[in-house]
Amino acid sequence: EDQVTQSPEALRLQEGESSSLNCSYTVSGLRGLFWYRQDPGKGPEFLFTLYSAGEEKEKERLKATLTKKESFLHITAPKPEDSATYLCAVRLSGNTPLVFGKGTRLSVIA
Amino acid sequence: NAGVTQTPKFQVLKTGQSMTLQCAQDMNHEYMSWYRQDPGMGLRLIHYSVGAGITDQGEVPNGYNVSRSTTEDFPLRLLSAAPSQTSVYFCASSYSTAPGLLFFGSGTQLSVL
Numbered sequence: 001e002d003q004v005t006q007s008p009e010a011l012r013l014q015e016g017e018s019s020s021l022n023c024s025y026t027v028s029g030l031r032g033l034f035w036y037r038q039d040p041g042k043g044p045e046f047l048f049t050l051y052s053a054g055e056e057k058e059k060e061r062l063k064a065t066l067t068k069k070e071s072f073l074h075i076t077a078p079k080p081e082d083s084a085t086y087l088c089a090v091r092l093s094g095n096t097p098l099v100f101g102k103g104t105r106l107s108v109i110a
Numbered sequence: 111n112a113g114v115t116q117t118p119k120f121q122v123l124k125t126g127q128s129m130t131l132q133c134a135q136d137m138n139h140e141y142m143s144w145y146r147q148d149p150g151m152g153l154r155l156i157h158y159s160v161g162a163g164i165t166d167q168g169e170v171p172n173g174y175n176v177s178r179s180t181t182e183d184f185p186l187r188l189l190s191a192a193p194s195q196t197s198v199y200f201c202a203s204s205y206s207t208a209p210g211l212l213f214f215g216s217g218t219q220l221s222v223l
Contacts, residue, residue, distance in 0.1 A: 044214050046213075091209065097158045100153040
């Protein structure tokens with residue numbers, strides 16, 4: 001059973017059409033939830049860290065939120081340059097490394 | 111700063127060959143890790159290290175070896191390449207005080223024929 005599930009797998013938006021990506025997790029003892037962006041042919045790039053339910057972080061057109069069982073990445077008025085794969089990851093206790101979801105592939109069409 | 115440097119960028123191997131993927135970071139990060147990324151499977155952890163001389167297995171360690179003799183370097187060795195190891199490999203590093211804030215290399219695309 002996957003510990004981190006992202007939905008949808010792929011999302012196609014028109015430029016300016018706001019939407020949300022979902023990341024749900026089944027683990028307990030969460031020590032942080034992380035969002036990354038990955039462009040084709042490149043390594044993932046860190047976006048946000050969320051630690052507790054109710055927390056929100058914003059960067060340009062992106063806003064990440066966290067509840068007890070899921071996180072949302074809201075994209076407001078997206079532009080074509082927001083097209084990428086967005087990865088969610090969780091960290092558990094101690095020195096355990098991140099566990100990644102499979103990602104949502106976002107395409108924003110002009 | 112160069113960040114996390116991976117070499118080579120592309121590699122083609124024959125089944126049974128061995129090779130080493132190189133990873134170096136110049137940020138004095140304590141944590142380093144190797145992931146593989148396959149279509150529909152996401153990023154899966156192969157091995158990781160929390161400091162020089164300390165390594166541990168991740169989710170998919172079979173067929174791979176690692177060592178961490180210095181803080182800067184974390185090579186990944188394929189002992190006897192198999193077609194199932196065809197993948198894109200990413201090395202990542204982070205500070206021990208922010209283990210979830212990973213800095214990734216640009217990846218190595220490996221094909222095993």
